[in-house]
Amino acid sequence: MYVSYCLNSMKDQIRKQLLEQIGVSQPIPFQPKPKRKTESGLPEECILVVDDEPSCLELVSTVLEENVYNSITASSAEEGRNLLQRHSGISMIITDLKMPQEDGFTLLKFVRDNLRFNKIPVIVLTCCADRNIVMQAIEQGADDFIMKPFTPEVLLTRIERVFGRTKKNILIVTDNAVSASILERTLAGNDYRAFVAANGHQAKEIISRETIDMSLCELVLEDMTGFDLMTTAHECYYFVPFLFLADGNILLSSEDIKSVGGFGLINKPFINSEVLLEVEKCLTRSRR
Known part of the structure; x- marks a missing residue:
């Protein structure tokens, strides 16, 4: 119970720090759906x-x-x-x-x-x-x-x-059409199946109907933060590892991201080979 309280408190602190850095004074509305019930005792993966x-x-x-x-x-x-x-x-x-x-x-x-x-x-x-x-x-x-x-x-x-x-399904969440196109081509060229969402709402819809193995997600989306989307996926659907993308003006570290349940952070502009390396690390760890 205490560990869960500390983690939630840390998530709130990191999220607040992110919102302050992008100049949002009021929290972005976040209304998660009720947690989806699963068979008691069965592991998620x-x-x-x-x-x-x-x-x-x-x-x-x-x-x-x-x-x-x-x-x-x-x-x-x-x-x-x-x-x-x-x-x-x-x-x-x-x-x-x-x-x-x-x-x-x-x-x-x-x-x-x-x-x-x-x-x-x-x-x-x-x-x-x-x-x-x-x-x-x-x-x-x-x-x-x-x-x-x-x-x-x-x-x-x-x-x-x-x-x-086995070909893995990767969800790309970004409102930047150029970044989405580059990432989609890079992943498809390395035998991954890519799904693209421009905002959190679209991403949740994809997660609800597809089996997503991991997500490359912007920290800041037009309708919520990447943290909010990750929380929704984990609480309402199933466990999806999140690897976040961020502009250089976001002063959060990869360790900050990991402390709240994310896999890591890739700063833009990114290098395709580095993205592929991080994706493979994420998928390898999530299989264990």
Whole structure:
């Protein structure tokens, strides 16, 4: 409770400092929506593991937790579907192919046919040495496969490999058309998917309908501060790492930004290579 009070107090102090620097005497109105309710006990960002063998579920979830990945488990494809529909923070699915009743192929088809889930990477587990089975899973949309039995090292390597090549969604929030165009082209040229919003209202609408992996956001927007947008995203939707952009006349440091929950600060004019480096750092840290 005391830590939460200190953090909120620090946020108010940094926000007030920002408003004073841009010459705003009255606080920019900020009315967050009620916090979106989530299933109790489920982490905000996690890997869903589906297998009918309790020993395999325990092994995979233990390895994940020991390597700072959150995980939730399901013992059937049906249970896995239910968790997907209830929990918006699933960032990867690891599923066995051979299960009674509904198998892994059924779950894979459900994920790939559903617009809400079809961008989630899927790794399939199989004890079958038949390469045709593996190829069938890949053709139906699996991102990778792991043969049983496997070691923790193999599991972690495949997870990192799939996360590394999955195209990430980045939200750019700026009312500067030139900056937006440069950032959008830079990100698209490096295999990122970019969404652009000119103000906080547009950004919230995008966050509500898309799965955003991180945001490049101006500290000062026409309808709110970048801090306000970050708070709205975290309290009302889901966790989005924010990397802030600021003009040179804003006297805040990267440490100030980190102290209130942001990832860091990029001062303008920015260099494209530096932006890409910070984006990769942000995405790497947010996966852990």
